[in-house]
Amino acid sequence: MTTPLLGQMMDVPLIVSSLLAHAARHAGSTEIVSRRIEGDLHRYTYRDCEQRAKQLAQALIALGVAPGERVATLAWNGYRHLEAYYGITGFGAVCHTINPSLFPDQIAYIVNHADDAYVLFDTTFAPLVDALAPQCPKVRGWIALADEAHLPAMQTPVLSYETLMAAQDGNFAWPYLDERQASYLCYTSGTTGNPKGALYSHRSTVLHAFGASLPDAMSLSARDAVLPVVPMFHVNAWGIPHAAPLTGAKLVLPGKDLDGKSLYELMEGERVTYSAGVPTVWLGLLNYMREAGVQFSSLNRTVIGGSACPPAMLRTFEDDYGVQVIHAWGMTEMSPLGTLSKLTWEQSRRPLAEQRKSLEKQGRAIYGVDMKIVGEEGRELPWDGVAFGDLHVRGPWVIDRYFRKDDSPLADGWFPTGDVATIDRDGFLHITDRSKDVIKSGGEWISSIDIENVAIAHPAVAEAACIACAHPKWTERPLLVVVRRAGASVTREELLAFYEGKVAKWWIPDDVAFVDELPHTATGKLQKLKLRDIFRDHVLPSALEDEKNCSLARGNPV
Structure with a gap:
């Protein structure tokens, strides 16, 4: 047997810390703006963010957190949450983002199932933490994302995030990790039965960030100011906290106030060019704008996903406000991006009505995702836009199995999504329904x-x-x-x-x-x-x- 000829390239691992390190070194003065729980706007740079993420890594190591252990977050979109994304994963621990809107019993199940060592939380969730703490005896400590002056009165003993940070100097070198080590743990919403965990790797996270940044995907660049309305506790905000530093885009983080008026004022004040969120959030924003009689001065693109974007909403954004809608589909098990609605060169020359019909669909698969639809007995169906069947996917950021589950959900190496769909001759996916x-x-x-x-x-x-x-x-x-x-x-x-x-x-x-x-x-x-x-x-x-x-x-x- 002939020995394969190997390439002679550097073996540099794909690790999450490299994304922030790149931004700090090559877009170091680019701003990260956050609306804080305290009510004010906080500003700093990617350079500052990396410094504080290193301080957090030092603080967690000092608390005895070991690589592979899970550290959870219960937090809104803000700069401290962003620091946790990188400070936790940077030394080999796993960042476990928890959706605070789930039922308390579900959250307690998730914390215990993940075996979280510590939980970092925004102070608005203090009552929730008091309810959770007695049900989560294995959690070694609860850390409030605040300074001593803003610690809430609680029954649960808590640590101050800023006090822990102040004890560290940030003189810390990100270690080289095995890129297949776990990076993030995200649980499904658990609409039936207990939530299930999707355990991502450093490799899958970095590859997903590359895929998300492609021109025919989210198309982020250093010229953008991006406001992720999609929460950082929901499938890593669709990868934006990783794609933004990869590209050097300005980040604007909205905190807890996601009503139409608050979002509009923040977008206008920070000259946001790009945003992402679910249809229900955009419904509130569009209602406010219609009632207030206002227009966008900078926003030109938005990703809409989480559930199907109504065609009427797409037309309102594009016709009334001049904002391009990028319709997206994905799921927790896919990190989450799968398809985005970007036209090909040939499609862009078709009549406008045909273009609109394509853009109303969930779009084409980005590199890194393959898909097929299957009918009875797993028989693959044609891509003709008519035949519809169960949607299956595969790729380097699609799960192989659920966290702490021995059996794999895969069918012949493909993940069954639970969606019913068609795929047309252009490769455009149209989700017709959930199978249930x-x-x-x-x-x-x-x-x-x-x-x-x-x-x-x-x-x-x-x-x-x-x-x-x-x-x-x-x-x-x-x-x-x-x-x-x-x-x-x-x-x-x-x-x-x-x-x-x-x-x-x-x-x-x-x-x-x-x-x-x-x-x-x-x-x-x-x-x-x-x-x-x-x-x-x-x-x-x-x-x-x-x-x-x-x-x-x-x-x-x-």
Whole structure:
């Protein structure tokens, strides 16, 4: 057997600390701006951030944290949280970001399952920490992200982050680590059963940062000021805290105030060019801007993901405010980016209506992600934009198995996402539903996402969700649940008529229910499991009619 000829290149590991070290050395004066819990704006540079991240690494080592141990965060998007991202991982420990919006019992489960050594928390979460601490006896200490003057009154003994930092000089060299060592631990939102942990590596994190920064992905550059509205506790803010220092982009971190007015004022004040978040956040921002009659002066691009971006929202951003929408799809198990809606050279020369149709989809896979759709018995389906099946993915930042689970979820080396999708001839992915949310009517499938997108395009609708209701003849039929826009009026009949000519007749919902608000998960997604429970006993008018007809056919009185 011939011995392979190896390349003669430096063997430099791909480690997370190298991202911040690069920014400190080559974009050292670029600003990181944070709206603090204390109420003011904090400013410093990448150079300052690396210095303080090194102080944090020293402080954690002094507390006895060993490489491989987990250190958790319960925090908003801010400079101290960013320091934790790098200070924890920089010496080989694992940064475990916790979503504070989960139920307390779920958070306690996550902390105990991860076996967290310490938990760093923003002071707004002091009551939550007091509730958690008795349930998490293995946590060695709780560290408040504040100085002594701003420590909250608590039942739980806590350490001051700034006091720990002040005891260290930052004279610390980032160690060379095995790039396959664990870097971050992120748990799924746990909509069914207990949350599951996705344990990333340094290698996967750095490769994901490269992939996210590509021109046909997030397309970040040193000329951008980027404001991640997506929380740093939600899948590492989609990789922006890593892609921004890789490119040298200015970072603007919004803290806890994510209402439309606060976001708009911060964007304008810091001349933000780029942002990212879930549709529910943008709904609040767009409502504020419409009511206030204001425009953006600097924002030109935004990534929308977490759940499908309604076409009406895409058109509002682009037509009314001149902001390019980049529709994205991914999941915790993918670090999270998978696809982004960027047109090819050839697509960009098609009629505008065709371009818009493509951009409403979730987009093309970025390098590092491969995907396929499969039908019955795992048979791969064609990329024709018509055939739809279960979406499977693979790549260097896709999980192999869940944290502390021996069995692998992979099928023939591919990760089954749980999404139902089509892929067209251009390679554009279109998520038609989650497999658990698709409506099975008379043996045919109806996309709840497509039904929702039509409803949201109605000027009187603020939010909409489509769920399946039981039906005696068709097994399931769609029920549309709607939140009216403030001050607007629309009836059931008017909404159902709005669907005519926009979808197949048999896709039109059988009924409409109006509510004051829709339930959302901790990450802003529609909580359809809860909606199905709320409307479990809802009887569709068509179901009553079919029951009546069936009864008459049997000769029974009605």
